[in-house]
Amino acid sequence: MDGNADAVIRIEQLYKEYLTEAGPVPVLKDVSVTVEPGEFVAVMGPSGSGKSTFMNILGCLDVATGGRYVLNGRDVGTLDSDQLAHLRNQVIGFVFQGFNLLPRANLEDNVGLPLIYRGVPRGERLEHAREMLAKVGLGAYNRSRPNQISGGQQQRVAIARALVNRPKLILADEPTGNLDTATSKEVMALFTELNERDGITIVLVTHESDIAANAHRLVRLADGRIIYDGPVEHAAPELMGSTA
Amino acid sequence: MTAAMLAEAWVAMGANRLRTFLTMLGMVIGVGAVILMLAVGQGAQQQVEASIASMGSNLFIILSGSTTSGGLRMGGGAAPTLTLADAQALEELPSVAAIAPSSPGTAQIVYGPNNWSTQVIGTTPAFLAVRDWKLAAGFPFTDSDIRSATRVALLGKTVVTNLFGDEDPVGKTLRIKNSPYMVLGVLAPKGQSLDGRDQDDTVIVPVTTAQRKLFGTQFAGTVRFIMVQAESAAAMPAVERAMNELLRQRHRIREGADSDFSVRNLTALANTAAETAQVMSLMLGAIASVSLLVGGIGIMNIMLVSVTERTREIGIRMAIGARGKDILLQFLLEAIIISVIGCLIGVVLGVGGALTVSEVSGMAIVITASSIVMAFAVAAAVGIFFGWYPAKKAAAMKPIDALRYQ
Structure with missing residues (x-):
């Protein structure tokens, strides 16, 4: 173990290729990143730069072809699918562009869903869920269904769901992609609050520079490689654009 | 979870x-x-x-043979080859539980203003045991009734309904072929037989009474069929062999000649x-x-x-x-x-x-x-x-x- 043993994410020489009919196509080449607890990282890059694949691997939804990924001290490459599910449940909270709430379930059931897979009894589950809904400012909507509230509110519900297992890391994939500017600001304020007040590590993929500006650190991908990794404020303006 | x-x-x-x-x-x-x-x-x-079950269990029926009269072959049971003495002899065989020699016939029965034509079976008291037939009221006749050929009768449910209505028939006197018979008892209802006949449409009288006073056959002492109950299903093949042997001997039938009687295994039919x-x-x-x-x-x-x-x-x-x-x-x-x-x-x-x-x-x-x-x-x-x-x-x-x- 080196000095980075406490890192939330430690990625070394990550390599990922997809097999197509035309042969293997590399998507990520030699990516190495370390994220320390409490960091707020924005990942940017043009379409096809590999940032979605990068996020999927970070979230243990997809596995790398080569290299090493240590999440919260565990080498992901050595885990089976049940153990990966356990990691997703306990360590990571996901926030997606499309919210991904269950349309049939009410908000408290949606938020409490991750607790089901931890075997938490119903009463306790709903209690936690209501607490989280209150935290994101939706305490009055416990029994509503996702289609009865606005997009911004749905994304806050998704954040509440991501928080319910008290994760170390929140992975947000274009969380404001479906939202207007005003609600985007509200959602980003919530992320900032979670990061600053609760010390939750956040990795956020976006293509909007003003969203990325909320983060402290910028990782920019192009053609499967990291071309910039440093403080947001030092990034050259063209690195903050969506199509550099 | x-x-x-x-x-x-x-x-x-x-x-x-x-x-x-x-x-x-x-x-x-x-x-x-x-x-x-x-x-x-x-x-x-x-x-x-x-x-x-209503037929009785482990049953054989021995029918007397057929006769040929003027080129016409009569059906089984027409020839008067089985006698009460045959029945008594069969009773001595091992593994035979009960024997009921029977002479059935049809007669008109009258009680008061009502009359009814039905099957009358002349038989012995063992018949009830063989057929597993209980009495609903009254008493069965006994061996002394057989010896003295008394005019007594047991009535099936259907007969009672048709002649007596709601009246209690036990102890009453009815007329079978114009002779008076006293009703000793009423048989418990049995319902339909396998072939759909009403088993309760019947009257039972002592076999001697049927032979001498009711149907008056010219061959004294003969019966139409004998019902034989074996002690168990396992004993049935042995009993069947022994009965065939005994009856052929008693009837003096030479080796290789046809029997003048036939033995049927009712249980086998029932099992089918x-x-x-x-x-x-x-x-x-x-x-x-x-x-x-x-x-x-x-x-x-x-x-x-x-x-x-x-x-x-x-x-x-x-x-x-x-x-x-x-x-x-x-x-x-x-x-x-x-x-x-x-x-x-x-x-x-x-x-x-x-x-x-x-x-x-x-x-x-x-x-x-x-x-x-x-x-x-x-x-x-x-x-x-x-x-x-x-x-x-x-x-x-x-x-x-x-x-x-x-």
């Missing part, structure tokens, strides 16, 4: 009520049909078995009838089971559609920590709930249908706890069997593929 899964399955089923109902309908019809068919089949089987009924019952059950199978395939079909439709949901669940086995359990539970609820409704409809059938058509039905338990077990098995493949398919999805599915 299973409680939470059950609740979720319930919500998922409620989300598409019509489809859930139609899926369930397959199970409802399958289970209902199985229960109904088993009830009808077992009813028929039990009816046959009851008829067999019982087996037929059982096969019919099984066939009905098997045919109904096919609809259960079709119902199961319906469940699999809908579950496959449901898994495809909910691919994205599966992806979301996996992303937030569901393991493959959690997804498997979720879909499996859904299939099992559908089949078990369908089974419950099917049991209710099947039992109701069976009761209706017996009410409307008068068919005998038997609903056993075992057929209901079996229907339940089969329904659960169908749910697991046909739910397994779709559930497995859902559980085997890769999280990233499921999440990306549009």
Whole structure:
């Protein structure tokens, strides 16, 4: 173990290729990143730069072809699918562009869903869920269904769901992609609050520079490689654009 | 966790009520049909078995031979070859439990203003034991009645109804062929025989009375048939051989010549009838089971559609920590709930249908706890069997593929 043993994410020489009919196509080449607890990282890059694949691997939804990924001290490459599910449940909270709430379930059931897979009894589950809904400012909507509230509110519900297992890391994939500017600001304020007040590590993929500006650190991908990794404020303006 | 899964399955089923109902309908019809068919089949089987039991068990009937008169061969029992002495001799054989020599005939019976034509059987007291026939009222006649050929009679239920109505016949005197007979007792009702005859439409008198006073045959002491009861089913072949041997000897029949009597094993006939009924019952059950199978395939079909439709949901669940086995359990539970609820409704409809059938058509039905338990077990098995493949398919999805599915 080196000095980075406490890192939330430690990625070394990550390599990922997809097999197509035309042969293997590399998507990520030699990516190495370390994220320390409490960091707020924005990942940017043009379409096809590999940032979605990068996020999927970070979230243990997809596995790398080569290299090493240590999440919260565990080498992901050595885990089976049940153990990966356990990691997703306990360590990571996901926030997606499309919210991904269950349309049939009410908000408290949606938020409490991750607790089901931890075997938490119903009463306790709903209690936690209501607490989280209150935290994101939706305490009055416990029994509503996702289609009865606005997009911004749905994304806050998704954040509440991501928080319910008290994760170390929140992975947000274009969380404001479906939202207007005003609600985007509200959602980003919530992320900032979670990061600053609760010390939750956040990795956020976006293509909007003003969203990325909320983060402290910028990782920019192009053609499967990291071309910039440093403080947001030092990034050259063209690195903050969506199509550099 | 299973409680939470059950609740979720319930919500998922409620989300598409019509489809859930139609899926369930397959199970409802399958289970209902199985229960109904088993009830009808077992009813028929039990009816046959009851008829067999009413005949008496381990029975032989020895018929006297046929005669040829002017080139016309008369049927079995026409020749007066069996006698009471034959019967007495047969009684001495080992493993013979009871013997009932019988002389049947038809006579007009009169009581007061009513008259009725019926079968009159002259026989011995052992007849009741052989046929396993109880008395509903009064007493049977005895051996002393046989010796003195007294004019006494036991009446079947149908005869009582037709001659006496509501009156108590025991101790009354009626007339058979214009001679007075005292009614000693009333036979317990037996119902229909296997061939549909009314067994209760009969009068029993002492065999000597029938021979000497009622039917007056020119061959004194002969009987038409002798009923023989063996002590057990296992002893029947030995008894049959011994009887043949004894009677051939008594009748002085040379080696190789045809017997002037015939021995029939009634139990073998009865067993054939019982087996037929059982096969019919099984066939009905098997045919109904096919609809259960079709119902199961319906469940699999809908579950496959449901898994495809909910691919994205599966992806979301996996992303937030569901393991493959959690997804498997979720879909499996859904299939099992559908089949078990369908089974419950099917049991209710099947039992109701069976009761209706017996009410409307008068068919005998038997609903056993075992057929209901079996229907339940089969329904659960169908749910697991046909739910397994779709559930497995859902559980085997890769999280990233499921999440990306549009």
